[in-house]
Every structure is written in C-alpha cells, then in structure tokens.
Amino acid sequence: MALAFTPEVDREFDRIVRRYPNRRAALIPTLILADREFGYLSREAMDYVAKRLELPAAWVLSTATFYTMLRKRPTGKHHVQVCVNVACYLKGADQLGDHLKKRLGIGFGEVTPDGLFSLEGVQCLAACGTAPVLQVNGAYHEDMTPEKADALIQSLRTAPAPGGATSGPGGAV
Amino acid sequence: MSATPANPARGHLLRCGPGESLLDVAKYQATGGFQALRKALAMPPAALIDEVKKATIRGRGGAGFPAGTKWSFLPKDNPKPRYLVINADEGEPGTFKDRYFLEQDPFPLLEGIAISAYAIGAHTAYLYVRGEFVRGIKVLEDAVEAMRKAGALGRSVLGSPFSLEIIVHPGAGAYICGEESALLESIEGKPGRPRNRPPFPAVAGLWACPTIINNVETMACVRLVLMHGADAFLAMGLPKDGGPKIYGLSGHVKRPGLYEAPLGLSLRTLIYDFGGGTIDDRPIKGIIPGGSSTPVLGPDALDVAMDFESIKAVGSMLGTAAATIFTEGTCPVAVLLRISRFYAHESCGQCTPCRDGTGWLERIVESIEHGTARPGDCDVLLAAANQIMGNTICALGDAAALPVISFVNRFRDDFEAHIAGRGCPYGAA
Ligand SMILES: Cc1cc2nc3c(=O)[nH]c(=O)nc-3n(C[C@H](O)[C@H](O)[C@H](O)COP(=O)(O)O)c2cc1C
Ligand code: SF4
Ligand code: FES
Numbered sequence: 193m194a195l196a197f198t199p200e201v202d203r204e205f206d207r208i209v210r211r212y213p214n215r216r217a218a219l220i221p222t223l224i225l226a227d228r229e230f231g232y233l234s235r236e237a238m239d240y241v242a243k244r245l246e247l248p249a250a251w252v253l254s255t256a257t258f259y260t261m262l263r264k265r266p267t268g269k270h271h272v273q274v275c276v277n278v279a280c281y282l283k284g285a286d287q288l289g290d291h292l293k294k295r296l297g298i299g300f301g302e303v304t305p306d307g308l309f310s311l312e313g314v315q316c317l318a319a320c321g322t323a324p325v326l327q328v329n330g331a332y333h334e335d336m337t338p339e340k341a342d343a344l345i346q347s348l349r350t351a352p353a354p355g356g357a358t359s360g361p362g363g364a365v
Numbered sequence: 366m367s368a369t370p371a372n373p374a375r376g377h378l379l380r381c382g383p384g385e386s387l388l389d390v391a392k393y394q395a396t397g398g399f400q401a402l403r404k405a406l407a408m409p410p411a412a413l414i415d416e417v418k419k420a421t422i423r424g425r426g427g428a429g430f431p432a433g434t435k436w437s438f439l440p441k442d443n444p445k446p447r448y449l450v451i452n453a454d455e456g457e458p459g460t461f462k463d464r465y466f467l468e469q470d471p472f473p474l475l476e477g478i479a480i481s482a483y484a485i486g487a488h489t490a491y492l493y494v495r496g497e498f499v500r501g502i503k504v505l506e507d508a509v510e511a512m513r514k515a516g517a518l519g520r521s522v523l524g525s526p527f528s529l530e531i532i533v534h535p536g537a538g539a540y541i542c543g544e545e546s547a548l549l550e551s552i553e554g555k556p557g558r559p560r561n562r563p564p565f566p567a568v569a570g571l572w573a574c575p576t577i578i579n580n581v582e583t584m585a586c587v588r589l590v591l592m593h594g595a596d597a598f599l600a601m602g603l604p605k606d607g608g609p610k611i612y613g614l615s616g617h618v619k620r621p622g623l624y625e626a627p628l629g630l631s632l633r634t635l636i637y638d639f640g641g642g643t644i645d646d647r648p649i650k651g652i653i654p655g656g657s658s659t660p661v662l663g664p665d666a667l668d669v670a671m672d673f674e675s676i677k678a679v680g681s682m683l684g685t686a687a688a689t690i691f692t693e694g695t696c697p698v699a700v701l702l703r704i705s706r707f708y709a710h711e712s713c714g715q716c717t718p719c720r721d722g723t724g725w726l727e728r729i730v731e732s733i734e735h736g737t738a739r740p741g742d743c744d745v746l747l748a749a750a751n752q753i754m755g756n757t758i759c760a761l762g763d764a765a766a767l768p769v770i771s772f773v774n775r776f777r778d779d780f781e782a783h784i785a786g787r788g789c790p791y792g793a794a
Contacts, residue, residue: 211530211532212532213572216553216554216555217552217553217554218554219554220534220535220536220537220551220554221534221535223537224496224535224537247554251554251555254555254556255554255555255556258539258556258557259496259536259537259538259539259556259557260537260538261496261497261536261537261538262537262538276703277458277657277703277707278458278459278653278657278689278700278704278707279458279615279616279689281700281703282615282616282617282689282691282695282700283616315456315458315540315707315710315711316456316457316458316459316460316657316707317497318455318456318460318461318463318464318495318497318498319461319464320458320459320460320461320613320615320621320687320689321461321613321614321615321621321622321623322621322622323621327497330497330499331499331500332500
C-alpha cells in the first residue's frame with residue numbers, strides 16, 4: 193500500500209507549508225512529521241514528502257541524511273537516547289549506558305528482538321545541570337541513576353504505545 | 366563557604382526556579398507583561414536601536430558581539446524584506462540556559478523578539494529551536510498563539526501599525542546548525558553547511574535578504590533594557606559589559622543548575638556559594654568556564670570574574686557562561702576524549718582541516734587514553750590542533766582545537782603519564 197498521511201496529519205502538513213514563503217523551507221518540519229507518522233524515513237517516505245512538496249527527490253535525500261534525528265532506519269517502540277557528552281560523563285553516563293545495555297541486552301545502535309526498545313548514545317541534550325540524562329521518544333528523564341533507569345524501563349514495558357504530547361521524533365540508529 | 370545559596374536562582378532573567386513555570390499570558394499581562402513592547406512601539410526604531418546600543422548588550426550566544434552594533438549593520442537602502450532569526454539551537458556541551466525560557470518562561474523571550482523585530486523593521490521572525498526540545502517547541506507554539514489572541518502579535522501589534530509573525534521552526538539534530546549561517550541554510554530546508562563570509566547575514570542572510578541572528582537570552586536582555594532603560598540595565602552588570610547574566614553550573618558540584626548574577630561574578634562565588642562547593646569537598650582540578658569549546662582553567666582561576674574581558678585575559682572565553690567543573694581524581698584525557706569525539710562527530714565535513722583534523726584529534730586523544738600512543742604524540746596533537754585553528758569556514762574548527770591545546774598544556778603530565786605507562790593511571794579508559 194502506498195504511504196499517505198491521514199486527513200488529520202494532512203491538516204498539520206498544510207499548516208506547516210502555509211507559514212513559509214516557499215516549499216523548501218517546509219522540508220525539515222514536514223520530514224519530522226513524516227518520521228513521526230511512518231516510524232522512520234524509508235526511501236518511500238522521503239519520496240512521498242518530495243512529491244507532496246514538489247521538490248526534487250535528491251534535495252529531500254540530501255537534507256534527510258544530514259540530520260541525525262531524522263531516522264533512516266526503524267527504531268524500537270521506545271527509543272532510549274543516553275547523553276554521552278562531558279557533563280553527563282562526569283556524572284556517570286558511562287555507567288548508566290552500560291547498565292541499560294546489560295538490562296536490555298543490546299548495544300548502542302541496536303533494537304531488542306521484540307522491537308520494544310532501541311538504545312543510542314547521543315550528544316549533549318542541554319540538560320547538563322541535571323546530568324546524567326536520557327530521552328525516551330523525545331521526553332526528558334533527568335538526574336538518572338541505574339535504579340531510576342530500571343524503574344523507567346519497567347514502566348515502559350507495560351505502557352501503551354507512545355503517542356500524543358510525549359511522543360517526538362527519535363534519533364537515527 | 367556558605368551553606369545556603371546567596372542567589373535563590375531568581376532575578377531579572379531567571380524569573381522562576383527548577384520545576385516552576387510561567388505559561389499564562391493573562392498573568393504575564395497582569396504583572397507588567399508587554400509594557401516594554403508598548404514603550405518600544407511608541408519610539409522611532411532608530412531611537413530604540415540607540416537605546417540598545419547604549420546598553421551594550423553583548424550577545425549571549427557565545428561570541429559576545431554587541432547586539433545594537435550588529436543591528437546597525439543592516440543596509441539602509443535594500444528593498445528586500447528583513448528577517449529576525451532567533452537562535453535556540455542550544456547545542457554547546459555544558460550549556461542549558463536557553464531551554465529555561467523555552468520550557469518555563471517563554472513570554473519575556475517572545476516580547477524581546479517583538480521589540481527587536483520592530484527595531485530592525487522585520488515583520489517575520491523565525492525562532493529556530495533544536496528538535497530535541499519537543500516540549501519547548503510545544504510550549505512556544507502555544508505561547509505564540511496566546512500572544513496573538515492577546516493582540517500582541519499579528520496584523521496590528523498592541524493596536525499599532527506594526528505587524529509581526531513569529532514562526533517556531535524545529536531543527537532535527539545537528540549541532541552545527543547553531544552556527545548562524547548553517548542555521549539559515551537549515552531554515553531554507555538544506556543541510557546545515559556554514560556559508561562563506563562575506564556577505565554577512567545582515568547584508569544577505571535568509572533567502573539572501575538582510576537578516577539579524579540573535580540568541581534567546583539576548584532577546585530577554587533587550588526586553589529588560591526597554592523595561593528599565595539602558596542605564597539601569599548597565600548598572601545590573603559591569604560598566605562595560607552590561608546587564609545580568611544566566612550562569613550555568615554542571616559537573617562535580619553539590620548544587621548544579623542555573624543561577625542569575627550580574628556579569629562579572631567570580632568563579633569562586635558561582636561554585637562555592639551558589640553551587641555549594643564540590644562533591645565530597647574534593648579539590649578542583651579543572652574548570653571549563655563557558656561551554657566545551659572554551660579553554661580549560663585550573664583552580665588558580667577561581668577569583669577571575671566571569672565577564673567577557675576578564676576571562677579572555679586569563680586565556681579562555683566566557684562563551685555561554687556555563688561552567689563545567691571536575692575535581693581531583695578525574696582523568697583529564699578521558700574528559701577531553703568526550704569533547705573531541707563530539708566535535709569530530711559534528712563537523713559538517715565541508716573543509717578539509719576541520720573534517721580530517723577533528724578526526725585525527727579524536728583518534729590521537731583516544732590512543733593516549735587507551736595507552737597505544739607513542740612518545741611525542743602530545744606534540745603531534747598540538748601541531749594538528751594548531752593547523753586547524755583559523756583555517757576553516759566556520760568557528761567549529763577552532764572550537765575543536767582550543768580544548769585540545771588547553772588540556773594538553775594544562776595537564777601535560779597526565780597526558781605523558783598515559784603514554785609512558787601505556788594506559789590510563791586513573792583506570793578511566
Ligand atoms: C559551531 C557553532 C555553534 C554555535 N551554536 C550556537 C547555539 O547553539 N546557540 C547560539 O545562540 N549561538 C550559537 N553559536 C553562535 C552563533 O553563530 C551566533 O554568533 C549567535 O547566535 C549570535 O547571537 P548573539 O549575538 O545574540 O549571541 C554557534 C557558533 C558556532 C561556530
Ligand atoms: S569548520 Fe568544520 S563545521 Fe565549519 S564549515 Fe568547515 S567543516 Fe564545516
Ligand atoms: S552533557 Fe549531557 S546534557 Fe549536556
């Protein structure tokens with residue numbers, strides 16, 4: 193089945209396009225929208241955005257591949273991104289990352305076999321005062337400890353599918 | 366050292382503390398909100414620019430360029446539309462101040478944007494927010510809508526003939542888009558590759574139109590200048606570097622977070638009074654004073670004032686005034702490795718010294734940390750860093766080189782001990 197936005201997402205798409213003087217400026221915001229709607233940006237999804245914006249497919253490809261938050265591969269249902277930069281490092285980010293790897297049985301850049309979780313090391317999330325931090329589907333979790341991470345993973349296992357306000361674009365695996 | 370913070374994390378810029386927020390436009394209006402904007406709209410734009418110039422608001426995005434001076438670079442006779450672009454990309458490691466405005470207190474920022482747009486004659490302002498700030502983007506979009514409903518945006522701002530739209534534009538994960546010309550490319554829908562200058566954005570910026578780019582906190586300062594007047598604003602800081610400043614504190618301190626104080630706060634007051642001192646009261650080993658690109662200082666710098674000129678005088682930079690502290694027992698090579706890895710990852714790849722050089726820096730620092738480096742590699746590292754300095758299109762090259770040079774010079778014994786002992790004496794690797 194060919195990819196297409198739902199009527200509701202279409203309205204959001206139109207709202208975005210309308211606010212710019214040209215269609216190319218709407219590219220990154222609408223790619224974020226497509227990423228969120230389709231789970232990641234497959235070639236088909238990029239071509240769909242290109243068609244909708246009447247832009248050359250090559251422009252869409254070159255922009256989509258430049259930005260790390262635009263997913264070029266599927267992630268887990270809960271995409272866990274751990275900051276590995278300096279302030280978090282000083283507050284135990286390595287231990288937090290190692291703990292999550294052991295707990296989920298996957299490394300950075302991998303997805304659990306059941307598709308529930310993916311893990312990634314990311315750069316400074318601008319929450320250095322509450323380090324170490326991680327994001328799950330765009331929501332911040334600050335002042336983390338291995339124990340808090342365990343509780344978080346446990347609650348996500350039983351949580352409904354992400355959506356609505358807490359759901360944002362994930363990062364590239 | 367005092368046990369209670371002298372600064373309750375509240376003031377002119379930081380109006381609420383952690384966990385609090387001010388998101389109600391009606392309350393904002395009831396407590397003096399938009400009065401600065403009203404005052405501005407009654408002034409001729411040229412007088413407004415003069416007032417901002419008089420306040421010498423030095424840009425809060427890192428480089429410290431005076432805002433009023435930047436505004437006066439706009440060509441007088443260009444018929445194209447003018448744009449105001451606000452930089453909320455906040456990506457410099459260690460920095461987390463602009464997020465406060467986006468998530469907790471958006472109206473002073475939006476009011477500052479409206480005042481600035483009127484001053485420079487822009488009818489569209491783009492607010493470029495890093496994509497990771499999912500919540501901040503939502504808060505801002507709601508705040509823009511509320512401000513429009515309150516009559517402070519749109520066709521007739523506060524009943525005046527001035528019209529303004531503010532568009533919240535998301536980034537999508539690229540530190541380089543914080544660099545102003547890359548940011549413009551990104552709004553245009555392109556990969557964020559910095560532009561060669563000249564022309565500067567004030568002459569040919571967004572879609573080749575005259576464009577002013579300013580930081581979030583700079584906009585909040587503009588509002589303060591209009592509220593209190595340039596003289597009162599200046600009196601909130603040093604005579605030359607005017608105004609209050611948001612200081613960030615992270616790393617090995619008891620109370621990390623954001624603190625407001627006049628420009629020129631000493632590192633000692635920030636760390637020991639506001640921050641409650643170091644964890645387990647350990648001695649300080651290194652202070653990165655203003656974001657990861659600013660040269661590292663030692664405890665001998667504790668009495669240096671955190672303003673643009675004083676920090677420069679001791680060989681570093683105020684940057685974003687976000688200090689990251691590490692104490693004795695921390696491996697400085699491991700700290701530098703996180704920094705070098707970051708810049709190598711974030712190079713846009715456009716110029717050879719940066720694209721190749723940041724990769725070399727990362728690999729050499731890594732080999733030193735892991736004990737596979739050879740004697741003399743510290744000098745190789747310094748030479749590589751010096752070859753990047755000043756030879757690139759944008760300042761990311763310098764941002765990658767400066768920490769390397771300062772870490773090797775300050776902690777040379779630690780670096781040599783890694784090489785001689787074939788591994789990390791701190792067991793950090
Ligand atoms: C690599 C790089 C990254 C930057 N990132 C940011 C940023 O995240 N936020 C910001 O305000 N300025 C950033 N800057 C500085 C901007 O280029 C620009 O100077 C600033 O936004 C101007 O605003 P100001 O004059 O109000 O400080 C960065 C510069 C470079 C070279
Ligand atoms: S210095 Fe680095 S980031 Fe800047 S333009 Fe050159 S390659 Fe790109
Ligand atoms: S270093 Fe992790 S949030 Fe800044």
